[in-house]
Amino acid sequence: MDCLINAIKAFLLKKRIERIERKCGCVCFCPECKEPLNDQADCTDTDFVRYHCNECETDSKWTFDAAPVPLLISSNNKLSGMRENQQKGYNSIG
Numbered sequence: 001m002d003c004l005i006n007a008i009k010a011f012l013l014k015k016r017i018e019r020i021e022r023k024c025g026c027v028c029f030c031p032e033c034k035e036p037l038n039d040q041a042d043c044t045d046t047d048f049v050r051y052h053c054n055e056c057e058t059d060s061k062w063t064f065d066a067a068p069v070p071l072l073i074s075s076n077n078k079l080s081g082m083r084e085n086q087q088k089g090y091n092s093i094g
């Protein structure tokens with residue numbers, strides 16, 4: 001039964017990724033939990049595109065302008081403690 005559920009989940013994820021690719025032209029995955037970010041609620045496009053992952057609360061920052069594919073600039077996560085490091089100036093980019 002688990003096998004069937006996993007197959008359905010994989011199918012739905014594949015469909016979701018295809019939908020994002022059609023709409024956005026690319027898919028950004030959460031660096032922590034690998035969830036697709038493009039169709040989640042919070043996305044602000046200022047100097048960088050910033051996503052907030054609804055699954056694991058990770059904030060990530062991307063650039064869509066530097067390369068043919070989006071590049072992950074930075075991310076932080078409450079669980080991994082990187083948010084604290086970033087507040088201390090650990091992340092120098094941006």
Ligand SMILES: [Zn+2]
Pocket residue numbers: 030031032033034035053054055056057058
């Ligand atoms: Zn996540």
